[in-house]
Every structure is written in C-alpha cells, then in structure tokens.
Amino acid sequence: MAPTVPSPAKSASPSQPSGKSEVADLKQQLRHLAGSRAPDADDQRRDVFKRVISCMTAGIDVSAAFGEMVLCSATSDVVLKKMCYLYVGVHARNHPDLALLTINFLQRDCRDQDPTIRGLALRSLCSLRVPNLVEYLVTPLATGLKDPNVYVRMIAAVGAAKLYHISATACLDADLPAALKALMLSDPDAQVVANCLHALQEIWTLEASNSEAAAREIETLYSKPVVFYFLNKIKEFSEWAQCLVLELASKFLPSDNNEIFDIMNLLEDRLQHANGAVVLATIKVFLHLTMSMTDVHQQVYERIKAPLLTLVGAGSPEQSYSVLCHLHLLVMRAPMLFSSDYKSFYCQFSDPSYVKKLKLEMLTAIANESNTYEIVTELCEYAGNVDVPIARESIRAVGKIALQQYDVNAIVDRLLQFLEMDKDYVTAETLVLVKDLLRKYPQWSHDCIAVVGNISSKNIQEPKGKAALIWMLGEYSQDMHDAPYILESLVENWEEEHSPEVRLHLLTAVMKCFFKRPPETQMALGATLAAGLSDTHQDVHDRALFYYRLLQYDPAVAECVVNPPKQAVSVFADTQSTEIKDRIFDEFNSLTVVYQKPSYMFTDKEHRGPFEYSEDLTNLTVGAEATENVISAQRYQENDNDLLLSTSDKEDNGTATNNGSSASSYNAPSDLIGPPLLSSQTPSETLLINPGGPTNSLQSNFSLDDLLGLGAPEAPAAPPAPALTLNSKPVLDPGTFQKKWGQLALSLSQECSLSLQGAASLMNPQSLIRHMQSNFIQCIASGGQPPNYKFFFYAQKDGATVFFLVECIINTASAKAQVKIKADDGTAADAFSALFQSALSKFGLS
C-alpha cells in the first residue's frame, strides 16, 4: 500500500492531532509494534510513523516517543527508514543520549548493499548534529567519498561540509577537505564535482581566518586552472551547479583580455538558459569581467538586454520582480542604452504596485529627447489610474522628466492639464511639481501662475500641495493679482491648519508678499506674526520670532534675507549617491539588488558573508560558536571591497553624499526648499535660515564636550622619535591593496585618540587625507558620514618593499580612532603604529 492511500488508522486526521494523549497513544502503539513480526507489521508501523511525523509537522512535541521510534527503526522498508531518519534528524539534537541508539543502525545502513540506503543513511547520520557523536561520523564519510556509487559520493561530499559545521576539528583532522579536493578534480560525475566544490567553498571560507593554509586553498579555487576546469565542464553540470560555477568565475581575475574573451565566448550560450538564475549569474560574470573595458562593457549591456527583458516578461511573476530589480540597477547605471526599449517598462494594469513603481523609476531614467513625448503620454494615462499611489508616482515621474529635460514646453502643458482634472491628490502632487519646475525654469512662471491662480486653496487638503501653493503665492505675489488676499484668508484660518509645514510656509510667504506689496499685506503680516508667536510648534514659533526681530532690527536686512535674488536651480540633489549605486552594482545577483541597498546597510555585521549563519534562538553547538568567530576574514574582505573605491572617485561622491545627508536635516525647518530637493546654488538662503547642517552639529558636539570639561585640547604626550622612516612616494594600486589586506594577518589593533581640534576640523575625509599625506601616509580609500569616518591608509618603509596597511575608523564625536595595522613585516608594525598615531594626534593642531 502506498503511503498516499488513506488508512483506517488515520481516522483522526493527521492535520488535527489531539495533542498529549495522542503522543502517549502513539508511544503505546509503537512499543506494541516494536517487536512485531506480523506480516503486515511494516504497514502498521508506516501508519503510526506517518501520524508521528504529522504531529511533528503540526508543531506538537513528539520527542517523548524518541526511544520507541528508534526501537521500531530496524526495518528493511525504505519509506519507513526515510520517515524514521527524518524524525531522528529533527529530535536527535535534544536527545543526544538516545541519539546514540540510532548510530548503530545508521552505521549498519551505511554498509548496506543498496546504494540508496547507504546514501540515505549517510545523509541522516550527518544530519544528526550531535557533537559528541562526531567520532562515529568520520569513518562512514571517508568511506562514502570513495564509494563506487555516484549517489553515495554525492551525499558524502555534502556530508563533509555538514560535519564541518558540527565539529570543524573532526572534519579537518580526518583530512576530509583534501579528499574532497582530490575528488573534485577527478570524479567523472558532474554532480559529485559540484557538491565537492560547494562543500570546499563552505569549509575553506569559514576556515580562512583561522589558518593561512585555508586562505591559500581559497586562492587556488579562484585560480586559473581550477576555474577553467570548471568552465570547460559547465554544460555537464546541473543548472544549480552551473550557478555555483558562474559565481566562482565572477570572482576570478583574468590576467589578460584574451582570457576574458575566452570565458565570455564559452559562457555566451548560458544567457539562453531556461533557468533565470543561470542567466543572471552569467550576466554577473560578464559585467564583472568587462569592468575595465569600457567599450566591451557597453556591448555586454546590449547583449544582456534581450535576455533580461524576456525574463521580466516571460518568467513567472515571482521571478519577474527580482529580475526587474536587477534590470533597474542596470538601467540606472546606463539609461541611454535602454532608451529605445522604453515600451518594455510600460506598466500593465495587472502588475503589482511594487513592480509598477520600479517601472516608473526606469521610465523616468531613460527618458531622453527621442522618447520623452511617448513616455510622458504614457505616464499621463496612469494619472487617472485606479491605484492612487501609482497615480501619484506617475505624476511625480512626469515632473522628474520635466526637470531632466530642456524642452519642457509640452510637459508643462500636461502638468497644467492635471490641475484641471480636479482630483485632490492629483492637484496636490502637481502643485508640488509646478513649484519645483518654477525653481528650475522661472521663465515658465507666467503660464503656470495663470493656472495656479485659479486653484482654490480650500480644495487642497494635503500639506505638501498646500505648502507648494503657498510658496508660489509668496514667491510670485507680484504677478498674482489676489495673492495677498488669499494669504490673508489662509492666515485667518491659522488655527485650523494642522500641518506645521504649511504654517511655516505661510509665515515666509506672507513675509515675501509684504516686501513686494506692502500696503495690501501689512495687516496680514501683523496677524501672521502674532499667530506665529503664539504657535505651539517650536519651529513655527521660532521662525515667527526670528522674522519679528529681523523686521524690528532693519526691514531692509529682512528683505535681503527673505527675498534674496535667486538663481534657478540647475541640479537637484540625487537621493541615492553614486557611491551607493556602485556598491550595489558590485553585489549584482544578490539580495542587495532587490533591496536597492548595499548589504552593509541592511544586514547586520553579524549576519554577513556567504556562509555565515547565526543561531538565533538556540546556541547549542560548538560549531555555531566557531562560525561566529571564524567568518571575520571573509566579512572584512567584503567590507573592504565595498570601501575600496579610488580616492578620486570619492572626492566627487563626497559632496553628493554630504548633500544627501544634509537634505534630510534641512527637512523640517526649511520653508523655501522642498524637502527632497536641495539646491547647491542658493547658499545664502539655506545658510541663513537652516540651522543644524552637519557643520553645526559637529561644532555642537565639540562644544558639548567642552561643557563636560573635556575641553582643553590636550596634546597627547609626544611619542618617542620613530626609528622608522617612510618612503615619501609609495605606490600601491587598489587591487594590490585589497589582495594584501586579505592575505596579511593583523599585526596590531588599538584605539587611539585625536585632538579635539582635529576631531572638530574633520568635516570631510579630505582634510585628514591631506594631513596624513604630509606625513608620507597615503590614503587609498575613505568613506563615511559624520560622525563616523573610515579610512584605508598605506605607507612604505623607506628603501624597502615593506608595506604597512591601515584601517582607521574615526568617530569625531568621541575623538577616538580605531586603528588596525597589517604589515608585510610584522616586526616593524609597532614602530609604524607609533608613527601613525603621532601623525594622527597632530591632526588639527597645526
């Protein structure tokens, strides 16, 4: 009887077991069946086993029946064995003593004639996860690796990795990695080879930080002979193993262009694979290989476009989102290359809204002179969409396109048509956009103002839209006939206005209006200031007070502050810096892309690295603890990959990042500037009105320290004159640095302090970089935002090839620096450390 046939014993449905009494009942039945030699005993056992497992699945604790299950496990029925293995695998860990009972029959099964049973038993044996049973595991594993049957070898290879997780030492002492490696390079079966590779990667990656041998082994995995060995066999592998090989290939550094082309020719047909995972892994290899060859890199984009677009359209909806995220990344990097495929990004009604959102972003990015008309026409259709958030997004998208383009004539018309649609959220979104447009293209003010003037502020409920309207009323009060009166009516309803943002805008708008049309606004201004002064919101109150005193001090100055001559904004700050985009790109074909954040931003430090697991609830096994300590090398390597952008890149990005961060701090108090936008060209406005940029917060940190009595800038005692002299012009390229950093052991790690002036003057990484350069210590990469900065420095001993590599993390708030030094020559590390610290402590004092 097959297990699918409903049996009479199953009268109590397995999905609704009754709990404790059921377990007791099952125990009873098992005990009864244990010694039974009745001809149908196996069938009965099977029924009971099924019920036990169904209880287990339903979350009922059936561990009490462990002993009985083991007693019943002596059987020749394979399905029974499988069920028993499953049960034992789940519960052995909590019953290590009883698990010992199972070892016997598992070991016997490992020597069975039938390879299926040998394989299954070996797999179960490795899944017991009981540390003190490890000794029973090693021999069957070693035999399994030499088994004549493919199935058993396949399982044994993976089993070795499992053993490593239970007890790393047992695995290494038995020299299993070496056996795996031999098997990997010689076994005729592709799946065995793939499993060996998988196991070896897992073992050596985790082991790399403990032993240099393992780190070297990893290097050999990525070496040319091994990578080419795998690539040449790639068609023999299963699709999943192909992914593994492709991942390996993407980390391989070819020595010359011929190798790159060889690999790409070999892998080109993988782009046509039915499995999306293989296609994406191949794309990653292509992108990484051609990183340094701009022309070829572009051709790669052209080549991978079609497969990606097909995957998006033809794959299951589940796949299409992940693929779309990757496509999104590529589109954002090279919008021009996709500009002719704009139709592929049109939203379909049946797309889920997260897909629509991605598509809208891509449409926005690829809009250029040739396709703007079609794209904007399409986007305008979405504005009437049933899905309100998408309707909003599409209006914003139209606005963004308008801000990108020079020929905005048609777009402005469309936006103004939105205002006539008479739907409140459409109007609100459009107003915000019209405001931004006017800031960039003041020449359109006449057309816009005519339409905006017709909008009654009473119809707009959303604070952002209302604020935008009020901004326009203030800014263009000279052109809008009844601006003072509209503002006046708004002021009358001050109490009913719940959003502080709107009230802030109202304050400023009335001020602006006052300077443009004093007689009509004077009354309103008085009322506004009075209302503002008695406002409960701190920002509103403060700004009202500020205006009041400013007017009191000198109206002319007040006018300069409120109505300065403005230049049109040419560039709006991007929300995501190019640096972050680059990092995401480096992690192509990973979760990173789906989240659109580099992994350091969404993963815990503890939860990173390809094989790094954390035991979240139970921390029982030795293996798990070892894991925690072991991964660090891998993690750092990854970290460093993230950070190792060349210094020159950094300089450009630095400003972008700063802007990004300050945009958020400007958010609340800003009246003249729409929250997500920041103009670098209106410094007078921003500086005067917005307190609390990064500069100020730094200073306030400093003064806070002062108040706490840490004030006096104490220069640390000068370290003894260093016996070490440094080469004034060392040369080290980022690639070599990265490699060295990965290879060398840590010579020194310590905390040291900066002078307080130093900490305070460290407003961007460049200042420290220049300072350290004057001490012959070069920076290769830097990053971070206040108050945390991270630097990678290097220096070379004068007249020798000895390099010193430094990772330095500085917290300006505490004026402390974490320094990690790695050196080619460990003995000189101390001397260098002293030199480095003295240089660091002098920063800011000169």
Added chain:
Amino acid sequence: MLQCIFLLSDSGEVMVEKQTTAHRVDRAICGWFWDYVLAHAAGDASKVLQVVVSPTHYLFQVCRNGVTFLACTQVEMPPLMAIEFLSRVADVLTDYLGDLNEDIIKDNFVLVYQILDEMMDNGFPLTTEPNILKDMIIPPNIVSKMLNVVTGKSSNLGNKLPDATASYVPWRTTVIKDASNEVYVNIVEELDACVNREGALVKCEAYGKIQVNSSLPGVPELTLSFANPTIINDVRFHPCVRFRPWESSQILSFVPPDGQFDLMSYRVKKLKTTPIYVKPQLTSDSGNCRVNVMVGIRNDPGKPIDSITVQFPLPPLIASADLTANYGTVDILADQTCLWTIGQIPKDKAPSLSGNLRLEEGLTHLHTFPTFQVKFRIMGVALSGLQFDKLEVKNTPSAPYKGFRAQTRAGRYEVRS
C-alpha cells in the same frame, strides 16, 4: 544557502517543515511571515513581495494555489536562485501529485518530505529534474498502486538508482521502457498587448513556448527547424538544446527528455496588430456614466477565435451599475469587476456591452477610468507567425509518429479607457 523550507496553507498553518542545514530555523519565523502577510496583503500571500526581510532571516516565497513555499536564509545569495528553486519545487510537486492544494499536500506529506530530501541537501539544490526524481521516488499514480497490490510490494521508492545520474544527458534516463514511439511538438503563444486611451496600440508582443512531448525509445537525435526563425527576438532553451546549430543556422538540435517539457521559449516583439479590437467608451456627466464597449474582429487569423472575455474593475465610488450586452453574458463578480463572457464572435452581429453607471452622490464626473482586460484563444495558429519547417528524428529503430499543433491565447491584453 537556503536553511529551511516551509509549506504553508492559505491560513498560515505549517504543513511541511524541512530543515536543510545544521542551522535550524525556528518555525516561529512562519508566524512572523504570516503576520507580515496579514499586515501587507490582508492574508493573501501571493500579493506580498517575493523577498521579505525579517528580523532574523531573509525569506523567499512563492505562492501557488494557496500553498506558500517559504524558504529562509541568513546569508547573501542570488535571489533568483531561491525563487527559481521554489518554483521548481512547486512544479515537481504538482507533477507528482497531479495538482497542488492544501489537502493534497497534507495527504501526501511523507512523499513531499521524500521529494524535498532529494531536491536539496545542505541548503543547495541537488536533483530537480522530474525524470530523475521519478526514478528515485515513484509517483503515487494508479499504475504503481496497481503494481503494488499485484506484487505485494509496498514501497514507492525506486529499487534501483537512476542511470541518468551517471549519464551525460542528465535530463534523460538511458533506458526508456515501453516508449510508444511518438513525438508531439506544440507551439503555445501568449499575446501581450496594451491599447491606450486614444485607441492606439502602444505595445504588442508575443511570448511563445515550444512544448515537446516525446515518447521515443533509445537515445533519439531530433532536429527541428523553422520556416521563418528570423522573426524571433530572444530565445531561451531547455538544457538539452545544442547551442552551436542554433547559432549558425537556427536549427534546434537535441536529445529530448522523456515526457513533456518546454524545449524553448521565445519572444517576438513589435507585432503590428491584434486579432480582435475592443473599444470602450466612457462618458460621464451630472452623476451618470455611459459605458459602451464594442468588440469585433480586426485581423482574421483564419481560425476561429474563441473563449473571448472582457473584464474590467468597476470604478470606485459607484452607487449602482446597470450593464447589458447584446451578445454573451455579463456578470458583476464579488470583487467589483464586471466580466463579459462572449465566447466566439457571431457572424451576424457585432457584440457590444452598454449601460449606465450611477456615481455616488455629489460626484458629477468619473475620475478614474478602468482598464479592460481581454482574453481569447485561437487554436491552430501562432499569431507571431512562427512556423515549423520540419522535424527530423534520427537514431530510432522505426520512424516515429510526429504531431504538430499551435495555439495562441491572450496573455496580458489591456485596453485603457
């Protein structure tokens, strides 16, 4: 790598829990996930993102027929690998069990455990080819049940290991028993189209698949060629297809797996026209909205177009709807969509749906306009125009029977109003 796979019912109940690595995942994660589903998609797991980050794990999920396949990992990995794998698990289980739903999974959970055990080891996908799996774990079909009864053998595990694990064509077992010596090739196309508010065809693409059902003895060599391969824009192949012949002369040369499989999928973009037209008109004033939808044949494919339906969501803020059609049936479904089932277009009249939507009090105009989703099916024609040239079968003892078919159906065919 995937640490654990759960199968959840449509109420969030754990039906199967399969731990694959030494790092156990507590099933509390399923509770967390279900709360997430309740919060973000009102309990419909198919509507949440496929990749979800929980406080402790990254979760991948694929939802089929109310069964959610949930996989957990704590490490960085290619997301598509997880999603493809879960889809494959779902496909394999459907193949084994005939269908996929909560009851079937619960009745066959032992089989599900066995299959999962072979499909994944230590968090890494292992054997996912249905042909090979079926050699290892015999599916619970009637034949095997009969056999069991007759022979008294009560195991559904194959008594010998698949030969294919050692073969260089992993998708094919070397010994095919009782093959009926026939091969069927089937083109299935889906037409995606988008018509904008002005009635212009914005986008029209066909996604096609070539399905092969092969039942041939030995190791047959097949070559399939097309009359017009140049119209194809992008192709994806089953692993059995050799790349070189396609590259050089657009010929599909392959050794097929036994049974049904997708030989190739392709995309044909920039089609010029759709076989039928759907013209919706909505005009609204003083609280009423007149609806008129016309459907007719635009471009006769030469074969009957059947199963035509037009479906659209009723706009929000509608007080009442009164819609009738001169042909076919009109139903207002529970989720506030109107389904107009036409079937075939009659020869003597043009089907049209008309009626009135009464807007809610205080509204004069309709602000949101529905999108009409059109479905149809045409047997015997591939609308992209793709045609077979010939199919050669070599290496079989006798000439097999060869069958060809084609079919097109509407995929995402949307008409905006």
